[in-house]
Amino acid sequence: MMKIIYKNNRIEGRKSELPIIELSSSFMKKNIINEGTINVKFGNWLGTFTLKKNEQLTENVIALEKKSLPFDIPAHLPYEMNYKGNTLHIGPIIAFIAVKKTRNLTHKLLEQNKDRFEDYKEIGGLLFVCSGDAIDFSKETIEGYYYNPNATDALTRWKKGTFPFPDSIFKKLTLPMEKERELQKKLENKVFNTNRFSKLDLWRAFSSNNNLRNYLPYTIEYESIGALSRMVQNFETVYVKPVIGLKGIGIFMIKYEEDYFSITNHEKEKKYFKSISEVDLYLTTIIGNERYLIQQGIPTIHKNKHVDFRLYFQKDKYHRWVCQGTLGRVGQEGSVITNLQQIAHLADGLKAIKIVFHESEEEAKRILYETINVCIHLCQALQGKLGHYGDIALDVIIDQHQKPWILEVNNGYGTKSLRALNDMDLLKRLKTTPFQYAKSLAGF
Known part of the structure; x- marks a missing residue:
């Protein structure tokens, strides 16, 4: 792990308009780095610095001018350094998108997520929690709260700041597709989990995959009485479900029992109908314009x-x-x-x-x-x-x-x-x- 030291004053010896970074002679020797210019990477941000050797610095310490970065990089956190191709990468910087709106990023929510950072010692770096609407594409920064591993209480555990686009992003919610695509492009596909998909999307993605389709229930969109009729004829039991479902709400199980059809909803209410047209009329009255799918039932x-x-x-x-x-x-x-x-x-x-x-x-x-x-x-x-x-x-x-x-x-x-x-x-x-x-x- 390495440490950052910020110098409030201009570092002596500057001969150009570039900001200066100071490294120890032992680090420079170990990585075969010569004085001159060097690229410094924080998250997705890349800047060019003038490199100076500082004999007083220990191997795992760097010195920067405080105003050389257009965002917050807390100095007290432990970071790692990778040097490759004249670029010094300092990190990791990881964002966790927890909510869609900044107003919902409350101290209570932050505390509810503190257990995600229990293994901080293994990760290190700058880990921050943010909202989807705090992403500023024009400045390539994100406002949020970083996790302070040295905190002794809840009040000091979270520190607000403005951070660079990170090295990677972990999220548990859906972002607008345009924003999702732009983030993936900026971070070179280092954003996960991407947006949710439906049971119908799952079937369509893998129904042509011979190794996987046999483990997926046959699924079609509920577009007509013909679709419903074919599924009921082909399978002993079928389920009619919302394409975008939640907690089992809106699910119907349909079975053909002797000379009638039974329908059971998610509240365990059961109804009987004599024909598939009656079943279709009943379902479409409830469903309205919502998108539904029909799925093969598996006996369990x-x-x-x-x-x-x-x-x-x-x-x-x-x-x-x-x-x-x-x-x-x-x-x-x-x-x-x-x-x-x-x-x-x-x-x-x-x-x-x-x-x-x-x-x-x-x-x-x-x-x-x-x-x-x-x-x-x-x-x-x-x-x-x-x-x-x-x-x-x-x-x-x-x-x-x-x-x-x-x-x-x-x-x-x-x-x-x-x-x-x-x-x-x-x-x-x-x-x-x-x-x-x-x-x-x-x-x-």
């Missing part, structure tokens, strides 16, 4: 309860997808969804597999391993199709033949279920690992 009933699994995947510092943990969710009897409001039972994924399939520990591990392997293949394929991701949760069904089916990819997932299970180790990994990946993206 366990004692009249739906069962699914959530698997958490993140990229580590080596850019490898890692399964951080798994969760089994058993819905309430008669419910068509398994969100937290209608869950009867939560358990670790392995334990849930053993209970549902009545399998031994060894066989349950095999099923889980195969499920994780399929999910990792999808994770690896995401970046080429749907964006840059490093922190996602996959909702998966395992059918009666022990085959996994990937229902959905969530990059804005919550952690209430894990808190209900009191799985604090997994929670910590999920909170902190993205900054290891962000640091690696930053080049450190």
Whole structure:
């Protein structure tokens, strides 16, 4: 780790209009650097400095004129230095976009996110929290609050400042597409997670992929009664869902039972209809102009309860997808969804597999391993199709033949279920690992 010293006065010996940076003779000798001009990189900002040797500086200390930078770089933080191609890169500088509006970036919200920085000693550098509307493309700066690792209380933990465009950005929300694209261009695709996508987008992206399509339920857009009729004829059960869904709201399960159709909604209310035209009329009356999809239903009933699994995947510092943990969710009897409001039972994924399939520990591990392997293949394929991701949760069904089916990819997932299970180790990994990946993206 290295340290920055700011000199309030003009550094002596300047012979040009360029600002001066001073390095120790030992650092310059170690990296084969000669006096002259040098490029200095903070985040995405690059400036040219006159380089001077300072015999009084220790190896891991640099000196800068206070006014040489058009943004805030706190001097008391520990940084790393990389020297390559006459450029001295100082960092990492990482932004976490936590909210859309600055007015929502309250001290309470900052404190709610402090556990994301528990592994600061492994990351170092300047880590700051900001809002989407605080990004200034004209000046290439972002206003926010940086994390102070030396703080002794909540009041001194967060310091406001104006920072350069960072080396990398981790975000948990959707930005306007134009802003997203411009950020990706400026930071050379070092912004993750990119914007959310729907179940329909997922199907369309991978339905032509022979290795993945067999693990995705067949999905089409609900555009006509013909689309609904074809799906009901082809599959024993189908689900009608909002293209952009949230917490299972607006989901309908449709089944053909003997000589009538049954429809169950997310509140467990059940209705019966004699014809598909009656079903279509009923649904379109409720749906209106909203976009909906129709999805193949996968049999997962366990004692009249739906069962699914959530698997958490993140990229580590080596850019490898890692399964951080798994969760089994058993819905309430008669419910068509398994969100937290209608869950009867939560358990670790392995334990849930053993209970549902009545399998031994060894066989349950095999099923889980195969499920994780399929999910990792999808994770690896995401970046080429749907964006840059490093922190996602996959909702998966395992059918009666022990085959996994990937229902959905969530990059804005919550952690209430894990808190209900009191799985604090997994929670910590999920909170902190993205900054290891962000640091690696930053080049450190």
